Amino acid sequence: MARTFRMKCPNCGTVQNLFASGPCGKCGTPLYVEQPAAIALYRMGNFMGMANGFSLYLNETPFGAIGNRESLCIPLPYGDYKLHIVCGMNRKCNDPIISLSPQDPYVCLKVHMKPGFIQNKFVIERVDPATMPQD
Ligand SMILES: [Zn+2]
Numbered sequence: 001m002a003r004t005f006r007m008k009c010p011n012c013g014t015v016q017n018l019f020a021s022g023p024c025g026k027c028g029t030p031l032y033v034e035q036p037a038a039i040a041l042y043r044m045g046n047f048m049g050m051a052n053g054f055s056l057y058l059n060e061t062p063f064g065a066i067g068n069r070e071s072l073c074i075p076l077p078y079g080d081y082k083l084h085i086v087c088g089m090n091r092k093c094n095d096p097i098i099s100l101s102p103q104d105p106y107v108c109l110k111v112h113m114k115p116g117f118i119q120n121k122f123v124i125e126r127v128d129p130a131t132m133p134q135d
Helices: none
Strands: 005-008 015-018 037-043 054-058 061-066 071-076 079-086 097-100 106-114 121-126
Touching (some): 005 061, 015 061, 037 079, 079 121, 097 106
Parallel strands (some): 005 071, 037 106
Antiparallel strands (some): 005 015, 037 071, 054 061, 054 079, 079 097, 106 121
């Protein structure tokens, strides 16, 4: 299966999935997946089988959703990125800050939902790239 790149158009702000560099689906601005760094994110299977997507935020900016057992690659320039995930009433997240640098340009993360008493919490953890699903 082709890798999905998740990108936000710098011109119109539309979040979209791309399989390669190409024009923004809305305004036609060229989008380049060949960035110096990237965050790979995998949503682990959920025991509740929740079909709805988890909403993804990058530095407080909406970045689309991630479905059950979906993996995404977000090409990015170097920098610090705060990751946040919410779903419906579940708004607690460990909000990791990911630093992408020339020394550490490719960060693999897995997200899972930890059931809680009042509400569930999203836990985003950095993992060894070798443990990411090769789809
Ligand atoms: Zn656009």
